[in-house]
Amino acid sequence: MLEELGEPYELRYVDMMAGEHRKDAHASRNRMKKLPVIEDGEVVVSETAAIGVYLADKYALGRLSPALDDADRGAFLRWCFFSPSVLEPGAMAHASKWDYKPGQAGFGRYEDVIETIDDALGEGPWLLGERFTMADCILGGTIRWFIQFGMIEKTDAIVAYAERLGGREANQRAAAINAKVTEERGLPTR
Ligand SMILES: N[C@@H](CCC(=O)N[C@@H](CS)C(=O)NCC(=O)O)C(=O)O
Structure with a gap:
């Protein structure tokens, strides 16, 4: 970010x-x-x-967030909050085999969560189409993290999106900073 x-x-x-x-x-x-x-x-x-x-x-x-009167603002906010309120609890419920009723949980069925993300990424390259925003850092960061831990379906669209995010210059600078700290402090890489 x-x-x-x-x-x-x-x-x-x-x-x-x-x-x-x-x-x-x-x-x-x-x-x-x-x-x-x-x-x-x-x-x-x-x-x-x-x-x-x-x-x-x-x-x-x-630039990274649409202005308050921009028509993209709604979609931007929706994707920013989709990560903590839908994807994270939904994937956790699925991975941990929680016994829950989709109608009683704010995130519903895990399969629907994945299909929603997959559909949204179909057009690409970013959640708001050609426009890269902070929503991609937020939801995209969670997706990349979950791929690492096998906590999300690796659909073609999701994997390609994660790769596009990883290829961004800002992401590579951040990865280099993380690698330096990891090495300096002798931290485990996973
Ligand atoms: N709700 C928080 C969750 C962040 C989170 O899960 N942080 C983990 C590391 S990735 C953590 O701090 N774990 C420490 C612990 O629970 O002991 C957010 O969205 O930022």
Whole structure:
């Protein structure tokens, strides 16, 4: 997200292997003790989708997020929130074989979730067609993560989308930063 944004930023490393995210310094920013969290001056934002929309609206309105009166705004928001409210719980329910009634869960049937994403990516190259937005960082990031862990169907459209995302210059810069930190700190690669 931050590499796509192009604004200066500083990364702070939180050593999850050592349980640092459960200590007060981080827990006071997010009681769920989850990462990521951003600090922008006095503003603290947790929840990946919220971070993405916050950054895009504040620093790249009209580029990474459609303006408030832009007809693409609805689809943009829909895809930003599809990730935490539909794909993530739906894939978790499916992978963990949760016993649930689709009519009682906000994400419905897993098969419908996958078909919805697959259909949306049919035209491509991005969720909003030719227009790359922060929604691709948010939902696309989850898709790439889930592919790594075998938590999503590898349809042709989903795999091709993940590859397109991985090929973006910003993504490659971020991957290089991650690789450097991983090496410097002797972290496991998976
Ligand atoms: N709802 C959060 C979830 C983020 C999340 O799952 N973070 C994981 C790492 S990818 C985490 O912080 N795990 C630490 C733990 O639960 O101990 C978001 O959307 O950002």
